[in-house]
Amino acid sequence: MLESDKHISVLLNESIDGLALKPDGCYIDCTFGRGGHSRKILEQLGPNGRLIAFDLDPQAITWSKSFIDDDRFEIIHSNFSDIEEKIAEKNLVGQIDGVLMDLGVSSPQLDEAERGFSFMREGPLDMRMNNQVGQSAADWLASAEESEIAFVLKEYGEERFARKIARAIVHDRTNTPFTTTRQLASLLERIIKKKEPGKHPATRTFQAVRIQVNGELEAIKKALEGALTVLAHQGRLSVISFHSLEDRLVKRFFNQHSKPPAIPRGLPIMDSELNKNISLKLVSKAIKPSESEIQANPRSRSSVLRVAARIRE
Ligand SMILES: C[S@@+](CC[C@H](N)C(=O)[O-])C[C@H]1O[C@@H](n2cnc3c(N)ncnc32)[C@H](O)[C@@H]1O
Structure with missing residues (x-):
């Protein structure tokens, strides 16, 4: 691997732990980059596990083809905002056990x-x-x-x-x-x-x-909605943001889908009615990189990880 091809993955263990990997599960890495997160997922999957990755960058796609030779892995050269359509083509809607997004640009x-x-x-x-x-x-x-x-x-x-x-x-x-x-x-x-x-x-x-x-912010909004559609019950959504605009979008999306809507006091609405549209459960508070990670990789400085689990009736 060339020096110029290196990318140090950010919040690697924390974001993969957030996926609560099942050996036979089916996972999506929306942002392959140089495959740091993907390789960690593959290490923990069993022989029947499956990983589908996305990246928009032609160089990331070429790199993956040279360096990952694994029947459990495939990569799609597409915007992650197409997640729902691409996963529907594979008849996997509602069957995905985890979606990872490591937003922004890679070091290469x-x-x-x-x-x-x-x-x-x-x-x-x-x-x-x-x-x-x-x-x-x-x-x-x-x-x-x-x-x-x-x-x-x-x-x-x-x-x-x-x-x-x-x-x-x-x-x-x-x-x-x-x-x-x-x-x-x-x-x-x-x-x-x-x-x-x-x-x-x-x-x-x-x-x-x-x-x-x-068109980054629009793509993130569409991808988050798509992730909600493709995830199975208890499937995990693990998202790493790098600046406040991204994190605000993710935080708002997580809150909107994990909390009942605010309604005026005293309205005769049953809890079951209020909770009807809840489709996510927050798994942890926002996670930031440790001091030692920031020292080893200053680009991790502004990163924030949020993790939620899909809830289906
Ligand atoms: C921070 S890097 C990911 C690094 C990767 N997790 C690793 O450990 O090597 C983000 C990657 O996402 C890709 N990307 C950004 N926006 C995208 C989008 N809307 N659709 C698909 N890929 C995207 C970029 O091309 C880049 O390769």
């Missing part, structure tokens, strides 16, 4: 300058998880309206200088289109005068543009 994606995810490395401004289809970050920045850019930076990057940055991008792009990572990063270094401690001024904008280009 971040470290390879050509992918355009990193503001530290000069490369084409791409940022697509699947770089064979769709609009790159450069294409989007060349055509989006100023108001749309400002909206994306504010919503997906929680960037307080969103409007100022959008204005500067639209002004500068008329002379020189943004085609490289460092070109965009330099504009942000120039525009953002008030630095956040420990944060590069490009962090928020790069996160926002990446989320926009890949």
Whole structure:
């Protein structure tokens, strides 16, 4: 394996423990990456276990084919938002014992300058998880309206200088289109005068543009709903998030499906009626990486794991 192909899996033991693996169970790894979680699952499955993985990135798919030779394993080159359709094609809806999501980008994606995810490395401004289809970050920045850019930076990057940055991008792009990572990063270094401690001024904008280009939040919402459909009774859902927008979505989804809806006091509604739509049970509180994990792998710093179990009547 090449050094550039390495990814240190985050919250590995905790997220796999969360799946409460059964040796003969059928599991889904929505985010194969470099297979750290998948390999751990395969290690713990028996000969009749099964693992279906997803990844959008063609390089992750090629890597899996070179490094995992196991009849119990298959990988689907698709968006994990298609989980319900893909699992329905296999007649496995309602029979999945666990779904794992390790959201965001892998280290090879971040470290390879050509992918355009990193503001530290000069490369084409791409940022697509699947770089064979769709609009790159450069294409989007060349055509989006100023108001749309400002909206994306504010919503997906929680960037307080969103409007100022959008204005500067639209002004500068008329002379020189943004085609490289460092070109965009330099504009942000120039525009953002008030630095956040420990944060590069490009962090928020790069996160926002990446989320926009890949439709990340919509994909997560659809995948969570899909996971609920495909999971068997007592099947586990184990999700690792890397920033507050992702975690907020996961937390809200878990709460919405594990608690009865809030209704005005005194309404004559029976508990059975209220609990009718509950389809998840929270298994643990949010789990964060230990100090030793953060020291060994600083990229784990912002990760949060949430685990729930599917409840079916
Ligand atoms: C953090 S990495 C996963 C690392 C993996 N758990 C490991 O231990 O090697 C996230 C992976 O999910 C993939 N990914 C992100 N969004 C996706 C989506 N919507 N559908 C499918 N794959 C996605 C990325 O391409 C990346 O390879």
